[in-house]
Amino acid sequence: MSWGLKNRLARIIKPADGRTVMLAVDHGYFLGPTSRLEDPRKTIEPILNDADTLMLTRGVLRNCVDADTATPIVLRVSGGTSIIGPSLADEGITTSMREAVRLNAVGVALSIFVGTQYERQTLLNLSKLVSKGEGIGMPVLAVTAVGKELKKRDARYLALCCRIAAELGAHIVKTYYCEDFEKVVAGCPVPVVIAGGPKLDNELDALKLAADAIKRGAVGVDMGRNIWQSDYPMAMIKAVRAVVHQNATPEEAYDLFASLKSEPVG
Numbered sequence: 001m002s003w004g005l006k007n008r009l010a011r012i013i014k015p016a017d018g019r020t021v022m023l024a025v026d027h028g029y030f031l032g033p034t035s036r037l038e039d040p041r042k043t044i045e046p047i048l049n050d051a052d053t054l055m056l057t058r059g060v061l062r063n064c065v066d067a068d069t070a071t072p073i074v075l076r077v078s079g080g081t082s083i084i085g086p087s088l089a090d091e092g093i094t095t096s097m098r099e100a101v102r103l104n105a106v107g108v109a110l111s112i113f114v115g116t117q118y119e120r121q122t123l124l125n126l127s128k129l130v131s132k133g134e135g136i137g138m139p140v141l142a143v144t145a146v147g148k149e150l151k152k153r154d155a156r157y158l159a160l161c162c163r164i165a166a167e168l169g170a171h172i173v174k175t176y177y178c179e180d181f182e183k184v185v186a187g188c189p190v191p192v193v194i195a196g197g198p199k200l201d202n203e204l205d206a207l208k209l210a211a212d213a214i215k216r217g218a219v220g221v222d223m224g225r226n227i228w229q230s231d232y233p234m235a236m237i238k239a240v241r242a243v244v245h246q247n248a249t250p251e252e253a254y255d256l257f258a259s260l261k262s263e264p265v266g
Ligand code: 5RP
Pocket: 024, 025, 026, 027, 055, 111, 143, 145, 195, 196, 197, 198, 222, 223, 224, 225, 226
């Protein structure tokens, strides 16, 4: 691994504890102006400094994030589909490696859709991206997406997806939490982070999800909706940080959340 690639990886996964709180705000690339992300700047600004990295598309980065931010950027570089189109899985590479470098990204992210008719296409896209990333010192985060057509999220399926992503060279894999999650991590030789998924009924459930994932081997979260769809996103991201970086129990983190939530946003 080149020095540049290692250095960029260290800006995603914090060397002090080997953990990360990635903030995902890339949802608009297929969902459009989804709830609480209608005005990305308004959503991102209050919580940006508490994120170890920000994951988003080049369009939202350029238009909604000031260039003097200290938060490292992971750029989503796959897409080309929409929630109303024939298949979410039919993704291509949308953004060049040159653009990622120009935007000073510390990593690029691409979804793979294992088990769909587009698995070959998206897996070969991952391979190409990794080859380019290795050439230039840019880490690649593979997202094991499930799309509309794939409801299966058990350990057997997710372990298959994560392992394939790692075999093709991904430097980090993002997947979903599931029962027997430790089996997913055990079969994947690169660090695993979890997505939060759709907004859960309450913040304690989302903190339990993060804590369970960490306990079973995840190095952190790449979480979106369970942070910024909370009525108290600033309190929620701090509570998630407590779980990830301080090994707080969900209950301890929830107490922190409750004590901080007196300052609602929006
Ligand atoms: C979509 C993504 C999203 O960034 C991801 O799902 C994370 O956000 P959330 O915690 O809201 O699920 O990668 O493929």
